[in-house]
Amino acid sequence: MDLDQFLAAAAACIDAYEASIRAASDFQFTLARALDVEPIRSIAATCGDLTRDLGATAVSSARWLLDV
Amino acid sequence: MTATAGLAPAPDGRTRLHWETTGSGAPVLLIHGLGLSGGAWWRTVPVLARRLRVITFDNRGTGRSQAASLAYTTEAMADDAAAVLDAAGLERVHVYGISLGGMIAQQLALRHPDRVRSLVLGATQPGGPRARPPDAEVLEFLGSRLHMQPRDAARASIPFNYGTRCRDEDPERIEEDIAQRLAHPFSEAAYAAQLYAGAVHNCYGRLDRIAVPTLVVHGALDRMIPVANAHLIAGRIPGARLRILEDSGHLYPTEAPEVDVEIAAFLQALS
Numbered sequence: 001m002d003l004d005q006f007l008a009a010a011a012a013c014i015d016a017y018e019a020s021i022r023a024a025s026d027f028q029f030t031l032a033r034a035l036d037v038e039p040i041r042s043i044a045a046t047c048g049d050l051t052r053d054l055g056a057t058a059v060s061s062a063r064w065l066l067d068v
Numbered sequence: 069m070t071a072t073a074g075l076a077p078a079p080d081g082r083t084r085l086h087w088e089t090t091g092s093g094a095p096v097l098l099i100h101g102l103g104l105s106g107g108a109w110w111r112t113v114p115v116l117a118r119r120l121r122v123i124t125f126d127n128r129g130t131g132r133s134q135a136a137s138l139a140y141t142t143e144a145m146a147d148d149a150a151a152v153l154d155a156a157g158l159e160r161v162h163v164y165g166i167s168l169g170g171m172i173a174q175q176l177a178l179r180h181p182d183r184v185r186s187l188v189l190g191a192t193q194p195g196g197p198r199a200r201p202p203d204a205e206v207l208e209f210l211g212s213r214l215h216m217q218p219r220d221a222a223r224a225s226i227p228f229n230y231g232t233r234c235r236d237e238d239p240e241r242i243e244e245d246i247a248q249r250l251a252h253p254f255s256e257a258a259y260a261a262q263l264y265a266g267a268v269h270n271c272y273g274r275l276d277r278i279a280v281p282t283l284v285v286h287g288a289l290d291r292m293i294p295v296a297n298a299h300l301i302a303g304r305i306p307g308a309r310l311r312i313l314e315d316s317g318h319l320y321p322t323e324a325p326e327v328d329v330e331i332a333a334f335l336q337a338l339s
Contacts, residue, residue, distance in 0.1 A: 011273065022179075029079045045080040049137040049144070056141040060195070060270040067197050068273045 011068040014059055021055030076155030078128070078148050086132035087125035087152045091117030094185075094339035095158050098124045099149060099176075101167025101191075102266065103259045105131025105252040111321050115328040116164075119336055123161070125152045127169075129258025138257070140265040142168075146175035153183055162335045166190035167293065167318065168262060174271040174301075177278045186338050187282040187305075188331055191290055191318050193297035194304065196272030200296040202228075214260060218253045222246045231289035231317035241322050275304035282308040283334050285327060287316030309334075 001009075028048030032041045076085040088106060089095075096116055100108045106124030116122045128135035128148055137144070149172060153161060162185050165173030170192025177184045193199045201207070206228050213221045223246070226235065230242055282305045286298030295312060302310035311330065316323040 026079070029081065033081045041081070045082050045136065049080055052147075053137065053139050053141045053144055056143040057268050060141075060268045063270050063273050064195075064197055 007066060007068050010066050011063075014062050014066075014068065017062075018055070018059045021051060021059070025049075025052035025055070074155055075132075076125070076148075076152045078144075078151050080136060082136035083128050083148065084134045085125050085128065085148050085152055085155075087123060087156060089121060089123045089156060091119075091121050093120040094162065094335070095121040095123060095156075096162040096164055096335055097149060097153065097158075098122060099163065099165035099169030099172050100124075100127065101165075101169045102262050103130060103254045104249065105133075105254075107131065107252050108248060109321075110248055111325060112164075112328050112331075115325075116332050116335070119332060120162070120339070123152065123156055123158070125149070126252075127172075127262065129261055130254045131252050135258065135261070138261060140261040142171045142175045142265050142269045142271075143179065145172045145265060146179050149173075149176050150180045150183055159183070160185050162186045162188070162338070164188035164190065164331065164335075165192065166321070167192055168266050171195065171266060171269040171271070174275065174278070175269075177280060178271060178274055181277075181279070184280050186280050186335065187278065188285065188334065189282065189298075189301055190285045191287060191293055191298075191320060192301070193269075193293045194272040194275055194301050195268075195270035198272055198300060200294040200300075202292055202294060206291050210263065214256055214263075218250055219246075222249050228291045229317060229319045231287060231315055231323055233315045234317065234323040238323070245319065245322050272300065272304065275301060276306060278305045281334075281338055283311060283331065284308055285311045285313070285320065285331070287313045287318060287320040287323065289316060290318045290320075292318040 025048045032044035073088045105126040126133035170189040284302040302308040
């Protein structure tokens, strides 16, 4: 595997990870909206925020390091 | 009846985004930059609203919008923008973002491609290792601004936001901007959170996936976000047009208001 192939594979992995983060945070937000009971709603919304924003930071860093 | 203003719930159900709309025609969503509310588009809205329906909103943590999270990302702020479109009942719009708003616009086009009809990316950067950072003096100012009073911060930002021609020949226009900015103060926490969003923004590697007509606008004398970033973005988005404003700095709508007419023409031609 040459460098270009490695970077393409790494970029695909990062894309897949990003998609999973998005699915997970969307699920938590959906749960938060559906369960109109405190503190469950707030906990689910906070978890969704953290999943999305920490995940986005990790994905950004990985793309930065690999320049993909 | 179509609503003309409202509070849009963000995906987390707790963040609320104040939005407004004016004019009629093809819709264009405006996204403003660091610490500024939708009201900061006051020069641009009347020009675009002659032929277009213009939607502005306050980014989370600014103006009349409320944020529930401590840290922001451009991903979260792009999802906010999509939530504003939902609240306004709009499926697909032109999107014009400036500075941090341009970064949010990039994310919106990548995360919600079906919602974006065209892009105008003003005075912004793509993120990633190839993006050109501002000089050390600007970085020092951005850090120290956290602890300044709003009036002092607005004054101290002048050399970084405006080119020399505007500072010498049109100081009254800068005073108008400052008056507008002071009318909509924002919290230190929101400023820090938005600064973080800009710092970790990274779309460079994926800009070639943007498939809508794109216009990149940048002031050649921009110190906040060096003009090299406009060349990077325009070189990466297929078919993107690049418009460099030779005498302008970061806040080019104040320095070169005629560009709003060009942007309106670009959007209208696609409508």
